Amino acid sequence: MRVLVTGAGGRLGRMVLPRLRGEGWTVRATSRRARTDPSVEWVVVDLATGEGLAEAVADVDAVLHLASSPNRGRQTHRVDVLGTRRLVVAAGQAGVRHLVYVSIVGVDRVPIPYYRHKLAAEQVVAAGPVPWTVLRATQFPEFLDDMLRGASRLGPVLGDPAVLAQPVDPAEVAERLVRRLTAGPLHGIEEYGGPEVLRYDAAVRAWNAARRSRRPLLPVRIPGKLGRALRSGGLVTEATPTGARTWADHLVDTYGGTAAR
Numbered sequence: 133m134r135v136l137v138t139g140a141g142g143r144l145g146r147m148v149l150p151r152l153r154g155e156g157w158t159v160r161a162t163s164r165r166a167r168t169d170p171s172v173e174w175v176v177v178d179l180a181t182g183e184g185l186a187e188a189v190a191d192v193d194a195v196l197h198l199a200s201s202p203n204r205g206r207q208t209h210r211v212d213v214l215g216t217r218r219l220v221v222a223a224g225q226a227g228v229r230h231l232v233y234v235s236i237v238g239v240d241r242v243p244i245p246y247y248r249h250k251l252a253a254e255q256v257v258a259a260g261p262v263p264w265t266v267l268r269a270t271q272f273p274e275f276l277d278d279m280l281r282g283a284s285r286l287g288p289v290l291g292d293p294a295v296l297a298q299p300v301d302p303a304e305v306a307e308r309l310v311r312r313l314t315a316g317p318l319h320g321i322e323e324y325g326g327p328e329v330l331r332y333d334a335a336v337r338a339w340n341a342a343r344r345s346r347r348p349l350l351p352v353r354i355p356g357k358l359g360r361a362l363r364s365g366g367l368v369t370e371a372t373p374t375g376a377r378t379w380a381d382h383l384v385d386t387y388g389g390t391a392a393r
């Protein structure tokens with residue numbers, strides 16, 4: 133069985149590739165630039181233009197669609213929505229039997245522009261000719277970590293203390309995706325989150341402790357519908373099973389108790 137993985141060189145893609153090979157899949161992987169790797173067949177595909185797409189989907193049984201261009205306005209629309217449509221159409225013409233799309237928990241209720249595009253892409257997948265599965269994951273801890281770095285550039289850590297998050301390890305998401313791919317089309321949406329729901333202030337406390345930092349949290353209440361959605365659990369899921377690796381596990385692995393102030 134051959135699977136095409138889009139965005140295979142990204143954070144999630146790098147975790148998915150060895151797991152697919154381990155399950156016996158022959159992997160074709162896409163990137164916008166030429167790459168070499170003896171264990172994977174790399175092909176050049178640009179979803180914004182459709183370059184390389186017809187060749188990429190030829191002779192594959194399944195597609196695992198991870199590619200995305202977050203938070204880039206019109207380019208996000210071009211890649212995530214129109215690019216997903218191009219992919220779905222090409223896969224349908226090539227007779228692909230299962231397309232798995234990775235999305236994000238909350239795309240249907242948290243008013244963030246990127247999420248609007250992800251939701252539209254889900255709808256393109258569901259309306260398309262290829263039997264499908266959508267896996268919505270919660271945020272990766274690396275994303276939360278990067279966000280906290282950004283939020284503390286000026287000294288204190290800015291943020292709304294009551295926002296809820298449920299970080300999930302991308303390696304566990306990769307495993308779930310491979311399992312879903314192998315199980316065949318769900319014709320539906322599954323959610324997958326981390327093992328614990330954390331308030332932003334608790335996440336910041338643990339982050340500071342791991343980094344031996346005393347940066348105070350400067351509370352900034354996020355206004356309006358967005359704030360309400362984030363505080364009321366728009367980014368979290370009650371779905372089970374969940375991943376097992378916690379925010380604390382990520383912090384130990386990343387900072388190991390030795391990070392500088």
Ligand SMILES: NC(=O)c1ccc[n+]([C@@H]2O[C@H](COP(=O)([O-])OP(=O)(O)OC[C@H]3O[C@@H](n4cnc5c(N)ncnc54)[C@H](OP(=O)(O)O)[C@@H]3O)[C@@H](O)[C@H]2O)c1
Binds near residue numbers: 180236268
């Ligand atoms: N990060 C999170 O917290 C999170 C949580 C839940 C779900 N997700 C979803 O998981 C997926 C993967 O996330 P990630 O963190 O692994 O993202 P990532 O590291 O940014 O990887 C995304 C990949 O998309 C590819 N890409 C970008 N523009 C493209 C274009 N025009 N044509 C073809 N490919 C293009 C890039 O590949 P090249 O540069 O090699 O072309 C890039 O490696 C995304 O769909 C994201 O929405 C992420």
